[in-house]
Amino acid sequence: MTLWSNKFYLSGVWSSGLCRGPVGGVIRRRIDVRNGYGIDMPFVIYHGRELAPFATELLLVTQSDRDHYDLTFQPLIHTVPRRGPVRQSSGDQTNDKYGFETGKSHTIWHPRLELIGITQCIVTSESPVVDDEYGTGHVMIEFLQIRQTPAQAYVKPMAPEKPAALSPLKQRIKDNDEAIASEEQAQQAAGKPQ
Numbered sequence: 001m002t003l004w005s006n007k008f009y010l011s012g013v014w015s016s017g018l019c020r021g022p023v024g025g026v027i028r029r030r031i032d033v034r035n036g037y038g039i040d041m042p043f044v045i046y047h048g049r050e051l052a053p054f055a056t057e058l059l060l061v062t063q064s065d066r067d068h069y070d071l072t073f074q075p076l077i078h079t080v081p082r083r084g085p086v087r088q089s090s091g092d093q094t095n096d097k098y099g100f101e102t103g104k105s106h107t108i109w110h111p112r113l114e115l116i117g118i119t120q121c122i123v124t125s126e127s128p129v130v131d132d133e134y135g136t137g138h139v140m141i142e143f144l145q146i147r148q149t150p151a152q153a154y155v156k157p158m159a160p161e162k163p164a165a166l167s168p169l170k171q172r173i174k175d176n177d178e179a180i181a182s183e184e185q186a187q188q189a190a191g192k193p194q
Contacts, residue, residue: 006018006019007019008022008056008108008109008110008113009107009108009109009110010073010076010077010106010107010108011076011106011107011108012107013072013073013076015056015058015073016058016060016065016066016068016069016072016073017058017059017060017061017062017065017068017069017137018058018059018061019056019057019058019059020056020057020059021054021055021056021057022054022055022056022110022112022113022143023054023055023056023057024052024053024054024055025052025053025054025112025113025116025118025145026052027049027050027052027116027117027118027145028049028050028052029046029048029049029050030046030047030048030049030050031044031045031046031047032044032045032047033045049147051144051145051146051147052116052118052144052145053124053142053143053144053145054113054118054121054142054143054145055140055141055142055143056140056141056143057138057139057140057141058137058138058139058140058141059136059137059138060129060136060137060138060139061136065137066129066137069129069137069139076106077123077126077141078126079123105120105121105122105146106120106121106122106123107119107120108120108121108143118145120145120146120147121143121144121145121146122143122144122146123141123142123143124142124143124144125140125141125142126139126140126141126142127139127140127141
């Protein structure tokens, strides 16, 4: 039995028709189990969480559902991020020719997604509208969760430190040591005993 719920909210726009899902949205943890050395026991290293893929299916029943999908919702899911890192959006996006911003992730709200902490996503694939034998349209949309990168992940690399300036006395001693060392090398090259 298929359960069709009402709608989800994507970048300030309610979805068209009825929606099934979201399906998926499993947040997996990256864990590495390593064997111990000698008689030590194995240990676990936690590497953080993976991004969660999820999907939803829209059911377009009435003509107004199809109109809303064609004019409002489809242009929204057709936007693709620019090449490079996808930035997290700051809220409802209002800047593009269709009324939303490109190059950023979509804000999304659905009760099931809210429970597991998914609030940002990008559209990874979208099927065309497929009509069934009753004349209703089905559209499958797949998403990928986006999370904001913690600020500490962006660390400026350290520049090599400049050597501290020597005092005049230490500079004189260093020059004297270099002169003595070069004189000894010259004598060894000439074959003279010291």
